[in-house]
Structure formats: structure tokens, C-alpha cells
Amino acid sequence: METTLILFKPDALHRGLVGRILARFEDKGLQLAGLRLLRMSPEMAAKHYAEHLGKPFYGGLVGFMTSSPIVAMALRGPQAVGVARRLMGKTFGIDAEPGTLRGDFGCSKSFNLLHGSDSAESAERELALFFPDGLEDWEGIQAPWLWDAE
16 A cells, blocks of 8 residues: 655645545545645745755745645555556646646646655655654545455
8 A cells, every 4th residue: 555645735725626636536546644734834845845956946836835825635545656646647737638637627837736746755755744743544444445455
């Protein structure tokens, strides 16, 4: 079983899309393991986006992510990282296919609604940053009907 981090960025909150997007992840069969509304501090943003330090877009990205509350969500399921990334679609809504979250809800080259971990290793590091007290470990009663036996 794999767990991934999804961040609802400020544009998703301001557009009132959190519930609709969360429902799409649940509809796909991913299980909620953590959820919190928070305001990302500049220090947290610096840790989360450390690999982008020095890139031309870094300052704008940190400014955007600290400008308003965000929602951090942990999702669990088989191959959760890949499943979530395919569901989100290409990075920019203007390029994303219809049927994906960014394809259905986004049309910007600047605001892309969501962040999703890009690997199991990144997810582990990111989840520790946004959920320092850990995640809820539970299995929904629907799991045997959603997930293949391993």
C-alpha cells in the first residue's frame, strides 16, 4: 500500500473546488489518511520547494503558496502516487486532457490547483513535513471491493 501527498493550492481554495476535487480522488478508490487546512510558512515552503531554489520561478511560487491557506491531504491505496498523478493530469490546465482534474478545472499556465508527490520517496519526505504527527491508519470497509488482494 502506498501513501501520497496532495496539496490543494490557494487557487483551488479560492475557486471553491476542494470538495469536488477530493471527491474525484475518493471516487477513484483512494482512501483519505490525513487532511488539514493550514497556512504554509515561508520556512515550510522553503523546505518543500528546496529543489527549486535558484530557479527563476522560485520566488513567485513561494509567494503564491504562502499567500493564502492551503489544504494538505494524504491519500492511500495501491500505487497511490501514480494513480493520483494521472488523475491530476499535466502540470498546466491549458495542456491537460479533459477528464483529468487540471483538464476539467484549470486553464492557466500559472495556477495549477494541486501539488502531488512525484515518487514514493518524495511522498515520504513531504508527508513528514505536512503531517509531523503521522497519519491515521485505518482500512475502509470498501477496501476488499476496491483493491486487488496482494
